[in-house]
Amino acid sequence: MLELDAEVLQDYLADLMDWLVELTSDTPPRRILDLGAGTGTGTRALLRRFADAEAVAVDMSESMLGRLADRARESGLADGRVRTVRANLDEEWPAGLDSLDLVWASASLHHMADPDRSLREILAAVAPGGRLVVVEMDASPFPRFLPDDLGPGLGRPGVEERCYAAVADKHAAAVPHLGDDWGTRLTRAGFTVEAERRFVVHLKSPLPAAAGRYARAILARLREHLADRLDADDVTVLDKLLDDDGPYSILRRDDLTVRTSRSVWVARRP
Structure with a gap:
């Protein structure tokens, strides 16, 4: 399902990446965390755009991470640029994930039992001046x-x-957190919201x-x-x-x- 989503909505993802590259042109990220990475659609898209970056992909599913590693190799990213970590982020933040330049959280925060706590943990893991990108769906x-x-x-x-x-x-x-006001949550956690955008997709024949x-x-x-x-x-x-x-x-x-x-x-x- 995740890979079909990425294939069908590839133009939207490309537009999003173009926007993100523009927003981070002052300090392109080198140390990236993909939070709730699934099969790695976000991981691969980010590493294609940020050629000097390395990424850690975190998910609680071993099978998802295995698929992610396979797809990374198929995409030519098996040169040490991708590392996988299996973790349940409702329990304990994984060791060694700090001083991050960019955290990518696509359709993952609404699954957290306590999103406010998760955002505080992300804030602590991001380097000063680093960014968090939250991608969420409607209710x-x-x-x-x-x-x-x-x-x-x-x-x-x-x-x-x-x-x-x-x-x-x-x-x-x-x-219950699907469709939440993430801008308010981000500000409450201590982040400064730099930009917000809604991408509307309507594909026809x-x-x-x-x-x-x-x-x-x-x-x-x-x-x-x-x-x-x-x-x-x-x-x-x-x-x-x-x-x-x-x-x-x-x-x-x-x-x-x-x-x-x-x-x-x-x-x-x-």
């Missing part, structure tokens, strides 16, 4: 793909929106080749996790969209779009 984090009217044979207008309403209801309890698979992967996840929160008719529509051999497969549709947004804060340690 409804998944992209939209489908038109409201799905056409003959499916009916049930608004299926996707009902799915996202159910997601928001579920996340309100399970991920012709879409990236992976867009259909990306849409299918997300709808499959919604089907798995929301079946008990949707009525039987909506579940039936999802099943038809997810049937790769059926006439209504999402992989066969020519009216898909990709609509999402990301909010980014760049903050500096005084």
Whole structure:
């Protein structure tokens, strides 16, 4: 899912990196931490833009870090520029991660049990003048793909929106910090917010080749996790969209779009 996200939204990520390079032109980072690195999309993008930098990628998943290391080698970054650390940041800050020039936290802070404590730990780990980049999603984090009217044979207008309403209801309890005001949290932790920007993505045909698979992967996840929160008719529509051999497969549709947004804060340690 993470790699499909990176492939489909690569133009957004390139724009974000261009902006970040401009903002850090006074002091390009050399020591980078990717916090909640996943499969390393952010790690690789940062090291491609900051050629003199090295990165430490932190995640609590051993399998994610293994995939990250593989992808780093495939990208030609296996020359000591990437190091992985397995850690649960809700427990103890890893030893040796200090004097950092830039911390990248993409869709990770909202998973922290106590984000304010995590931000204070990051502040202590960043060198004076160093930066923290926070990338977060809206309260409804998944992209939209489908038109409201799905056409003959499916009916049930608004299926996707009902799915996202159910997601928001579920996340309100399970991920309470999703959609928080991170600018306020950053200031409270002791950072100075230098810049804030919202990136709006609306991709239309012709879409990236992976867009259909990306849409299918997300709808499959919604089907798995929301079946008990949707009525039987909506579940039936999802099943038809997810049937790769059926006439209504999402992989066969020519009216898909990709609509999402990301909010980014760049903050500096005084």
